[in-house]
Amino acid sequence: xxxxxxxxxxxxxxxxxxxxxxxxxxxxxxxxxxxxxxxxxxxxxxxxxxxxxxxxxxxxxxxxxxxxxxxxxxxxxxxxxxxxxxxxxxxxxxxxxxxxxxxxxxxxxxxxxxxxxxxxxxxxxxxxxxxxxxxxxxxxxxxxxxxxxxxxxxxxxxxxxxxxxxxxxxxxxxxxxxxxxxxxxxxxxxxxxxxxxxxxxxxxxxxxxxxxxxxxxxxxxxxxxxxxxxxxxxxxxxxxxxxxxxxxxxxxxxxxxxxxxxxxxxxxxxxxxxxxxxxxxxxxxxxxxxxxxxxxxxxxxxxxxxxxxxxxxxxxxxxxxxxxxxxxxxxxxxxxxxxxxxxxxxxxxxxxxxxxxxxxxxxxxxxxxxxxxxxxxxxxxxxxxxxxxxxxxxxxxxxxxxxxxxxxxxxxxxxxxxxxxxxxxxxxxxxxxxxxxxxxxxxxxxxxxxxxxxxxxxxxxx
Amino acid sequence: xxxxxxxxxxxxxxxxxxxxxxxxxxxxxxxxxxxxxxxxxxxxxxxxxxxxxxxxxxxxxxxxxxxxxxxxxxxxxxxxxxxxxxxxxxxxxxxxxxxxxxxxxxxxxxxxxxxxxxxxxxxxxxxxxxxxxxxxxxxxxxxxxxxxxxxxxxxxxxxxxxxxxxxxxxxxxxxxxxxxxxxxxxxxxxxxxxxxxxxxxxxxxxxxxxxxxxxxxxxxxxxxxxxxxxxxxxxxxxxxxxxxxxxxxxxxxxxxxxxxxxxxxxxxxxxxxxxxxxxxxxxxxxxxxxxxxxxxxxxxxxxxxxxxxxxxxxxxxxxxxxxxxxxxxxxxxxxxxxxxxxxxxxxxxxxxxxxxxxxxxxxxxxxxxxxxxxxxxxxxxxxxxxxxxxxxxxxxxxxxxxxxxxxxxxxxxxxxxxxxxxxxxxxxxxxxxxxxxxxxxxxxxxxxxxxxxxxxxxxxxx
Numbered sequence: 054x055x056x057x058x059x060x061x062x063x064x065x066x067x068x069x070x071x072x073x074x075x076x077x078x079x080x081x082x083x084x085x086x087x088x089x090x091x092x093x094x095x096x097x098x099x100x101x102x103x104x105x106x107x108x109x110x111x112x113x114x115x116x117x118x119x120x121x122x123x124x125x126x127x128x129x130x131x132x133x134x135x136x137x138x139x140x141x142x143x144x145x146x147x148x149x150x151x152x153x154x155x156x157x158x159x160x161x162x163x164x165x166x167x168x169x170x171x172x173x174x175x176x177x178x179x180x181x182x183x184x185x186x187x188x189x190x191x192x193x194x195x196x197x198x199x200x201x202x203x204x205x206x207x208x209x210x211x212x213x214x215x216x217x218x219x220x221x222x223x224x225x226x227x228x229x230x231x232x233x234x235x236x237x238x239x240x241x242x243x244x245x246x247x248x249x250x251x252x253x254x255x256x257x258x259x260x261x262x263x264x265x266x267x268x269x270x271x272x273x274x275x276x277x278x279x280x281x282x283x284x285x286x287x288x289x290x291x292x293x294x295x296x297x298x299x300x301x302x303x304x305x306x307x308x309x310x311x312x313x314x315x316x317x318x319x320x321x322x323x324x325x326x327x328x329x330x331x332x333x334x335x336x337x338x339x340x341x342x343x344x345x346x347x348x349x350x351x352x353x354x355x356x357x358x359x360x361x362x363x364x365x366x367x368x369x370x371x372x373x374x375x376x377x378x379x380x381x382x383x384x385x386x387x388x389x390x391x392x393x394x395x396x397x398x399x400x401x402x403x404x405x406x407x408x409x410x411x412x413x414x415x416x417x418x419x420x421x422x423x424x425x426x427x428x429x430x431x432x433x434x435x436x437x438x439x440x441x442x443x444x445x446x447x448x449x450x451x452x453x454x455x456x457x458x459x460x461x462x463x464x465x466x467x468x469x470x471x472x473x474x475x476x477x478x479x480x481x482x483x484x485x486x487x488x489x490x491x492x493x494x495x496x497x498x499x500x501x502x503x504x505x506x507x508x509x510x511x512x513x514x515x
Numbered sequence: 516x517x518x519x520x521x522x523x524x525x526x527x528x529x530x531x532x533x534x535x536x537x538x539x540x541x542x543x544x545x546x547x548x549x550x551x552x553x554x555x556x557x558x559x560x561x562x563x564x565x566x567x568x569x570x571x572x573x574x575x576x577x578x579x580x581x582x583x584x585x586x587x588x589x590x591x592x593x594x595x596x597x598x599x600x601x602x603x604x605x606x607x608x609x610x611x612x613x614x615x616x617x618x619x620x621x622x623x624x625x626x627x628x629x630x631x632x633x634x635x636x637x638x639x640x641x642x643x644x645x646x647x648x649x650x651x652x653x654x655x656x657x658x659x660x661x662x663x664x665x666x667x668x669x670x671x672x673x674x675x676x677x678x679x680x681x682x683x684x685x686x687x688x689x690x691x692x693x694x695x696x697x698x699x700x701x702x703x704x705x706x707x708x709x710x711x712x713x714x715x716x717x718x719x720x721x722x723x724x725x726x727x728x729x730x731x732x733x734x735x736x737x738x739x740x741x742x743x744x745x746x747x748x749x750x751x752x753x754x755x756x757x758x759x760x761x762x763x764x765x766x767x768x769x770x771x772x773x774x775x776x777x778x779x780x781x782x783x784x785x786x787x788x789x790x791x792x793x794x795x796x797x798x799x800x801x802x803x804x805x806x807x808x809x810x811x812x813x814x815x816x817x818x819x820x821x822x823x824x825x826x827x828x829x830x831x832x833x834x835x836x837x838x839x840x841x842x843x844x845x846x847x848x849x850x851x852x853x854x855x856x857x858x859x860x861x862x863x864x865x866x867x868x869x870x871x872x873x874x875x876x877x878x879x880x881x882x883x884x885x886x887x888x889x890x891x892x893x894x895x896x897x898x899x900x901x902x903x904x905x906x907x908x909x910x911x912x913x914x915x916x917x918x919x920x921x922x923x924x925x926x927x928x929x930x931x932x933x934x935x936x937x938x939x940x941x942x943x944x945x946x947x948x949x950x951x952x953x954x955x956x957x958x959x960x961x962x963x964x965x966x967x968x969x970x971x972x973x974x975x976x977x
Contacts, residue, residue, distance in 0.1 A: 155861070155863070156758055157754040157757075157758065157861075157862065157863035158754075158861040158862055158863050158892075159757060159758075160861075180758065180759075201703065202703045202707075204701060208700070208701060209700070212678070212700075213701060215707065215710070216674070216678050225950075225954065229950040229953075229954070230950065231948055231950045231951035231954070232948065232951070233951055235859070235927075235928040236861050236926040236927070236928075237859040237860065237861055237891060237892050237893070237927060237928060237931070238670070238671070238674075238891045238892075239666060239670060239675060239859050239888075239891045239892075239893050239928075239931035239932055240859060240928040240930070240931060241663065241664045241714045241928075241930050241931065241932060241933075241934050241935070242928050242929050242930055242935060242939075242943055242946050242947060243943065243946075243947045243951065243952070243955055243973075243974070244711055244714070244715055244719075244955050244958060244973075245664075245677065245710045245711055245713065245714055245715075246711075246951070246954070246955075248677070248707045248710035248711070249706055249707055249708075249710070249711050251707065252703045252706070252707055253706055253707075257706075269758065269759060269760040269762075270760065271760055272760055292619040292620075295619075295621060296618055296619065296621075296642065296731065297642075297731060298731040298732065298733055298734055298799070298800055299800060300731075337760070337803070338760055338761060338803070338806060338807065338810060340803070340806040341799070341800070341802070341803035341806055341807065344800060344802040344803055345800065345803065348800060397697070397699040397701050397702060398699065399617070399619075399620040399622075399698050399699055400619065400620055401617070401619035401620050426701075429699060429700045429701045430620075430699050430700075430701075431699070431701050464698040465697075465698070465699060466697040466698075466699060466701075466702040466703075466704050467704050468702070468703050468704055469699070469701035469702060469703065470701055470703060471703075472703050473703070473704060477704075481704055481705065484704050484705075485704060485705045486693055486694065488687075488691040488692065488693045489693035489694070489695055489705065489708065490705070491691075492687065492691070492693070492708070492961060492962070493705055493706050493708070495961040496706060496958060496961055499954060499957040499958055499961060500954070511705075511706075512705070
């Protein structure tokens with residue numbers, strides 16, 4: 054450890070307390086990765102206790118010129134939480150208090166280290182929930198959800214963190230502290246810094262408190278499953294469902310290749326000629342949800358639908374989900390390496406996307422499996438290959454480039470919820486024009502004049 | 516006209532065409548005001564035809580150092596559209612095309628000069644609507660709605676422009692052009708400049724195209740009216756309504772003084788001891804809306820409710836609305852001068868707000884009438900007085916200062932939808948701290964380095 058780093062570490066220990074500062078590389082090691090599987094070793098990991106300690110830590114970083122990253126649970130898949138090599142990790146696990154649950158005003162005030170699950174449990178006691186529901190919701194933190202604008206299946210009806218967060222307390226890269234946003238569902242005083250912060254992946258500021266907007270728990274939920282001859286028919290069903298007044302609270306797609314992967318595990322219920330599958334959930338008042346489910350089922354019965362089933366019992370619900378549930382374990386074992394993208398296209402363009410992917414898979418000889426949040430047009434594209442096998446890795450890379458080109462042709466976007474991090478950083482300039490990018494870099498400099506906050510993430514390298 | 520202004524005008528005429536440039540002060544005069552009743556005479560008014568002409572006009576302004584404001588219909592009440600004295604008005608009435616209606620993807624692409632009403636009509640043909648519904652929706656423009664984040668009654672269920680806009684095309688103050696946002700309901704590539712632009716009152720850029728997110732039209736709507744002994748009971752009803760799963764699509768309040776004003780016009784249906792009134796609308800699928808309305812009615816029947824009625828026929832709907840409809844004409848004639856604020860507080864704090872207002876009215880001897888969007892806690896506070904009468908104007912000013920202090924104490928915000936413009940500019944610093952304000956000024960400088968875009972609006976003077 055260099056003398057100046059040691060001085061910094063001692064000063065930081067004075068802020069967070071010596072037991073809350075990790076200096077040993079072995080102790081720091083686990084804080085160097087996230088679910089992108091990338092890794093960089095931080096010099097130090099601090100566990101501040103509260104807003105003030107975060108602020109002082111950031112001010113120290115400015116004094117010493119040390120880069121830092123704020124860290125939740127490290128469940129992100131794009132590398133946004135991978136620290137700057139030799140920098141500081143601010144692990145926010147001690148900022149895990151629920152400060153206020155205010156059902157009368159449909160809001161909840163939390164610190165960033167609280168898990169999504171804990172938020173849901175605290176809200177449920179009062180008859181509410183917070184809509185964002187990433188797959189990792191048992192362990193991921195609200196701070197990470199906000200940093201990445203992480204959503205999940207419910208977003209199709211209830212929106213992403215941007216639509217479900219009212220206000221933030223934060224510290225900028227220069228160590229300034231502020232509250233932005235309002236405690237109400239309307240507010241137009243000042244610029245909307247709340248949404249600017251959300252999805253900025255820790256590059257503009259560190260969130261130390263969030264006012265979450267709560268939604269009343271629906272009384273009842275129904276589950277439907279539609280099986281289609283081909284992806285075109287499934288996409289038409291998605292458009293038909295989204296074109297009628299009942300918006301489902303989940304509208305999940307599996308393509309033909311995904312169905313093939315799970316056929317063995319899926320039980321007898323999957324017809325041999327199934328080319329695509331939709332899992333649909335409809336929620337609402339108990340007295341209305343039957344009708345709502347019928348309306349969605351009617352919309353789902355487009356030409357090319359092989360069966361559209363509505364579960365009547367919990368056992369039937371479990372049976373309908375069996376096919377979808379079999380997918381994740383099947384994918385894990387399908388190939389030594391998997392690139393998992395989360396591109397988005399307008400729902401009407403999904404057939405073009407999937408057709409293009411089939412063509413790309415053949416051309417680049419890559420096994421491609423698609424599933425995802427069809428109601429938002431948010432498709433998880435999985436490229437499966439064995440990197441040990443000849444030029445498979447470079448073929449997969451080229452395939453990925455073609456995928457991104459196609460997505461942009463279809464007026465889509467490169468990431469719906471996983472974020473940019475390190476992994477997609479070099480593709481951002483293909484979606485965002487040079488003038489907007491220059492503006493974003495300039496905004497970053499306003500929040501973080503010394504460039505210390507999560508450098509090299511979110512935006513292409515200047 | 517100074518030689519350099521004349522040179523500028525000739526160059527601008529070359530961009531927009533001479534017939535689309537007003538130089539005569541009499542012709543420019545009507546473009547100097549908005550519904551705040553403030554006025555400043557612009558030197559020139561240009562009517563550009565499209566994005567490219569707007570861009571070239573802004574670049575010319577940069578070359579000559581001339582400030583400018585983009586203008587919709589001038590219906591704003593806070594002075595955001597009042598031009599910089601001696602500057603340029605970019606009247607966007609010719610950018611009034613609906614470029615695309617895409618029901619399959621629930622979106623619509625429009626130019627900023629199209630009226631809110633035209634948007635609704637084009638959407639309705641496909642079974643959709645765009646939620647923002649300011650009172651001026653017949654004439655106000657989408658560009659103005661976005662600039663001010665203007666909402667209306669439906670926001671309680673369907674959100675404001677920030678929740679209902681996917682992407683923008685814009686030109687910054689320095690004349691850079693860009694597209695921001697996505698054509699989909701999810702997207703995390705780059706920073707969220709879309710919401711940063713929305714509500715920025717033309718101080719960051721000029722919007723030349725917007726991708727609006729559409730919502731399916733509900734099949735049916737029911738109207739309810741609750742009459743309460745006092746505002747406390749009405750506020751409890753609002754919290755009870757917002758705490759159950761059916762969110763109404765309008766939840767409008769009138770206080771005791773508002774009821775007194777309309778008693779003569781309101782017909783016999785208003786009980787003598789009415790202390791507050793709620794107008795409630797519930798929409799949804801035809802088969803569900805009866806049940807939904809019953810659920811809301813049950814929640815509305817709190818202790819202190821005098822009557823909660825559900826209209827069964829169009830005639831009954833009209834009768835229930837009669838009291839509310841009588842308010843606007845009554846207010847117009849109630850006093851020579853009216854200050855109309857649109858503060859917001861968390862819904863549970865509304866009784867404290869109204870009690871405080873009653874006290875302020877007595878203390879400052881100002882007649883105060885309150886109504887508004889109770890579901891959002893967004894209360895239109897009307898201070899009525901005769902400025903010719905002694906020190907009434909200065910008493911009203913002091914009363915306004917007390918009101919804003921109280922709103923902030925109650926964790927509220929100074930404006931829910933009217934915006935800041937010129938009128939509330941000097942109060943912003945009481946809500947937003949100095950560090951956040953300095954950041955906002957710095958962001959403004961990034962978008963508009965020469966300070967030409969609507970100078971002196973939205974933020975306190977630097």
